[in-house]
Amino acid sequence: MRNFLIRGVAAGAIALLSLTACSQRSEEGTTSAGTTEAAKGFPADSLIGVALPAKTSENWVLAGDLFTDGLKEAGFQSDVQYAGSSTTVADQQSQIQAMVTKGAKVIVIGATDAAQLSTQVEAAKAAGASVIAYDRLIKNTQGVDFYVAYDNFKVGQLQGQALLDGMKAKKPEGPYTIELFSGSSDDNNSAVFFDGAMSVLKPQIDNGTLVVGSGQTDIKQTAIDAWKPENAQRRMDSLLTSTYTSKTLDGVLSPNDTLARAILTSIKGAGKPLPIVTGQDSEVESIKSIMAGEQYSTINKDTRNLVKQTIQMVKDLQAGKQPEINDTKSYDNGVKVVPSYLLEPQIVTKDNAAEAYANDPNLAPLTK
């Protein structure tokens, strides 16, 4: 029996050693990759991975469709993935990893949690892929090459201004009572929107023109977890009960359309007069709501342009060119300043809706 043991061990050892000779280990990516690597370009029919968050807003669904079509048109193979609705972060992590395994040359990431992807982004980098952060800046990693987004601070400013304008149009004299809402705190953009809006609203709060009824002005108090409408509705419900049983609410700063509609639903449910509510994303339901005079404003960040710009970047990378960027200092992800291309957002109210969506086949008919 001892013989048997020895033979077994020996066989295993020989098998291991004999195969060591024919290693297939690649050194790819150990030489620091980055833009220099990208400058070489890659085959025009390469795989491009696109990892998007869960389908919680129309915008992501539209972006996914546009990427699928746009990349196909440009001659690439595409793999467009959405994270699952419950286990979003883990899903996105494994999707990105799968794209790396499949040998994607560029991975476009709309992050679910921008700070929890560094392992995967670095793996992509090590495998020689370029990483473009789409709409949300990926944090705490050297691995991000580019960032494409609308200028989100500007979005916040426009929202703040629209809130002021809307309330003035309705009631010329202050003081106005308002409530503030902000996005999910795991989304890097939430604070940027909020800061942008507060840059307009804060002076007015300080001089007494604006009064935040509940006193909740800290972003931790105003944040809506996971951008979920039910969370916004719940918060608005409690605000109405706690603060607005006798007071009138003039305006609500809402960071996006989904939340704006949830806020309006809550106010309608309580049978209160509708305040001025801002929004963002130009969602179909919100355009209808704006045309019906309920939601006051939204932001037109045409997803088409954003996707077009991103695909342009992919094409440039493919050709071995340096993609166009217009901001090299604003977006610091914690370990590096990420070269960015920022697009200009546009505020839309009932007045300019027809003009703003004239080129949009889905939205144009709604504004007539």
Added chain:
Amino acid sequence: MSRVKELQKSLFGGTTSNARQFGMIFTLVAIVLLFEILTNGLTLNPGNLISLVSQYSYILILAIGMLMVIVAGHIDLSVGSIAAFVGIVVAKVMQDYSLPWFVAILVGLAVGALIGAWQGFWVAYVGVPAFIVTLAGMMLFRGGNQFIGNANTIPVPEGFRVIGAGFLPEIGPDTGYNNPTLLLGLVACVAIVIREWRGRRTRREMGADVAPMWISVIRVAVPLVVVVFATLQFAGGRVGTSFPVSGIILAVLVVIYSFITRNTAGGRHIYAVGGNARAAELSGVKLKRVNFMVMMNMSILAALAGMIFVARSAASGPQDGIGWELDAIAAVFIGGAAVSGGLGTISGSIVGGLVMAVLNNGLQLLGVGSDRVQIIKGLVLLLAVAFDVYNKKQGRFSVIESLMRPFRRDTPAPASPAEAEQERGKSPVAG
């Protein structure tokens, strides 16, 4: 006895090899091969295997604890929330008090143990059903996570990331492979051979039938081939990668817990409690203590899983842990545990978890969206359990039924020819 019968006997009726594992391992191999073909060889490529292990090790760690909980006749719904809670606590203590990462890990495990003691107390000593206690825990610790973290994502230092995203160092001569991984593979090979050899020795000493040598050779050769192949794949990834550290943690836990559940009195007590709590208590099993330990152990493992995930994600976020309990429970049931408790093995659960992992990974490699992946996973869970139940009713070979065998005898002996007949379904009374 014909060779076929001998083989069947030693595979399905023998002492060391577990028939239930065998059925699932077969399924796993089938799924791996299916995806290997569908993805043109990407599934077994080194990079993918490495990421597969590091992606699912935390779920598999949860499955170990969950198996013991389910065997004892309970359920734990709070593991995801506990993992998230411990994750944020650990991230926070490292950020605010700049604790070294290894101290932070100990803090995390201690928090896990405390939470476990809390839940164990309610389950074992107050007698609240584990479903309720852990449902409460699910809300409690999810809230705790948001309370401490303010729903923020908190990054963790580089050193801490080793347990989730770390690899073995590149040391020794340039063999073209990662040397420590090769070493691990060699250790595994030796362990397989020694195990078979000791099994034969024990049987001979006890005067039992010893399986013919050629069967032992097969039983050693097949795993050896798998281990050698896996070792070369894991060691042959991109330079700087190896078998993941989280995978090693998982492997160590599997070995330890398999030993505990199979070979120690405490481990067997869990099965006794799950099989028939009253009878177990009358036979002298300390019911409360078993329940307490099982719940506490689960929370400690959940704490570990949470930390591994945070380390891999490089940050603790507000959405950590959501839905993990379901993945762990699914793994355990696919791995053949009984809903009523008393049945199931660690290795079965690991294989069950791997089936889900490979399925998930393979579908993602094929570019199937997460919506359809969830549908498919749901169906697989249902079918895996339904198939087993159906086979059992038909009196055919049932993986769950074959598991019962060790409980029917004091000293498991090889199946008699009559029993072997039954197992092949000749006699409808079986099962």
